[in-house]
Amino acid sequence: MxxxxxxxxxxxxxxxxxxxxxxxxxxxxxxxxxxxxxxxxxxxxxxxxxxxxxxxxxxxxxxxxxxxxxxxxxxxxxxxxxxxxxxxxxxxxxxxxxxxxxxxxxxxxxxxxxxxxxxxxxxxxxxxxxxxxxxxxxxxxxxxxxxxxxxxxxxxxxxxxxxxxxxxxxxxxxxxxxxxxxxxxxxxxxxxxxxxxxxxxxxxxxxxxxxxxxxxxxxxxxxxxxxxxxxxxxxxVELNRGAEPPRIPEARPLSPEAVRDVIDQGGATVLDVRSPAEFAAGHIPGAVSVPLRGGQFQNRVGLVVAAEVPLILVTASDAEAEQAVQALAVIGYDRVAGYLAGGMDAWEKQGYAYVSLPVLTVRELWERMSREPSLQVLDVREESEWAAGHIAGAVHLPFYQLARDNPPIEPGRPVAVICGSGTRSAIAASLLQARGWERLFNVSGGMTAWRAAGLPVTPEPALAR
Missing domain, CATH: 3.60.15.10 (Ribonuclease Z/Hydroxyacylglutathione hydrolase-like)
Incomplete structure (x- = not known):
């Protein structure tokens, strides 16, 4: 056998x-x-x-x-x-x-x-x-x-x-x-x-x-x-049950001008699959961040991006564009219009607008919380993670709910978004930024770094016996 x-x-x-x-x-x-x-x-x-x-x-x-x-x-x-x-x-x-x-x-x-x-x-x-x-x-x-x-x-x-x-x-x-x-x-x-x-x-x-x-x-x-x-x-399920064979679309490079034209016409979503750090350094306004690397790419795309909407990809390389197109086809996302040729470097060289996402370390977050009472902390982990320990005074909403629900935070105040490691919080921050929220920060390292730094969580973890 x-x-x-x-x-x-x-x-x-x-x-x-x-x-x-x-x-x-x-x-x-x-x-x-x-x-x-x-x-x-x-x-x-x-x-x-x-x-x-x-x-x-x-x-x-x-x-x-x-x-x-x-x-x-x-x-x-x-x-x-x-x-x-x-x-x-x-x-x-x-x-x-x-x-x-x-x-x-x-x-x-x-x-x-x-x-x-x-x-x-x-x-x-x-x-x-x-x-x-x-x-x-x-x-x-x-x-x-x-x-x-x-x-x-x-x-x-x-x-x-x-x-x-x-x-x-x-x-x-x-x-x-x-x-x-x-x-x-x-x-x-x-x-x-x-x-x-x-x-x-x-x-x-x-x-x-x-x-x-x-x-x-x-x-x-x-x-x-x-x-x-x-x-x-x-x-x-319907794609798998149906008579029509699925297709893996071609990864088509698009010039910055062509990408801008598609965005200006409306109806397309810009999906940035680069790392959270690359996204934070500079991205197209309105782009949604879902990193290709680090696991759960397809599941997370499925939670925050509509399958019926054409996609424009922003990638770190041509090879990454090919990988992203194939990964998206695996979950039925076959409406990829193309990817930004030359990446953000090409976009910026054309003088087109871009925005950044400020990043805080856990130590910086802790210090700002003590001296800046208006700072809000939004925890976007799962309910079980939140219940196991979170920052006192933080509010909770899983990252994928931000694709459809208003967050329980005040629009005019600064917001630090945190998850387990900094990936889901980058997704959440991008969703908020795309909806016009300002004064946002992504917390690098997330609650893993927060705990490693010995910073307090509530409820307090049980003592080992």
Missing amino acids: FFQQILRDDIGCAAYLVGSTQAGEAAVVDPRLDMVDEILDLADREGLRIRYIIETHNHADHVSGHHLLAERTGAAIAIHELARAAYPHLPLTDGDELALGEVVLRVIHTPGHRPEHIVIAVIDRSRGPDPWILLTGDSLFIGDVARPDLAIDGREGASTLYESLHQRLLSLPEGTLVYPGHVSGSLCGRVDNRMTGTTLGFERRYNPALNILDRESFIRHMTEGLPERPPNMARI
Whole structure:
């Protein structure tokens, strides 16, 4: 048997190539749009013909590569019949088997995350009749299980997921290997470790969600404290279900004059993907900062930028523009008009207006708070982070809510924006600046630096015993 995991750690996606080297046949499970070339190269190196492209469900967090793979290989796309896929496909039902030589892929219907969700049990008949590997998609993760609120009511989804886990999966041998469709970084669960595989027995013992044996308690656990859901998730589902193949647009360089003309015409968003420090030094007025580097780029774009609006990118290089365009296509943002050729240097040389975002260190913030009573501190972290400790007198609103809500601060007073490290606060400050707020400061290093400097937080952390 051949088995290979393909990872993308930006938003924690995992796909799989599994098959028989003896038969020279393979299947791809849950391929992402930007994995297609890598998968084809891998199959070619191993002498494997791709016969099936299997989707465990209609994905909500990324655009699938099943259309492109099918076009280039002639393979059949297979998905559960409840997916209502509009493209030609092989409809799957519980218990169906796809044979690849001695390797058999058995369908286990596991609704909960979505009604059509399936797990693929991988059996190597040359070794034995039991499943060797479970490709669990978005049902069972490493240290967590899937969120139940993306397709149906959260309580209903959690109840159905409880049944799928305890009746369908946990009855299998505990030595069965588990490889999920998502690892750390995904919004489809609450995984915070960097492992990429586990066993059913280990998860049965140590996965907190699986140790909740009462159904009602499980439902409460699964419907509380979930990550914010980006508004473009429903759109991604429809792209994945639809008959139209997705596209990765070309990264087109635009002169400063052309960029200014597009901005003047209105209707486009300037998305600055450079680092927070580069953005702070100078950026186009009205630009939204979401750094490409440092993780969670796609999730954060999905939370603060509308998918229907054309984008103009500001990048640090041509290569970064190519990477940003591909990363955006993965979440269905395919309306990229182009990127600023020559970056901000070219913009400034033309004499066009630009603005900066003043930065404060945590020590500077502490000193200004003591001598400048009018200074407001806006904490844009998640609720759980805020509850674990924050600056006394600060006000709280998660960064993504600033895309739609008015902040609980006074417009005429200076505002220092803080998060965990300085990235989300740069996003938040850019959203405020784009709406006309002035006298803004981004706090570099965020609460991590604040704590490291020994500055006070409230509530006080509990003393170790």
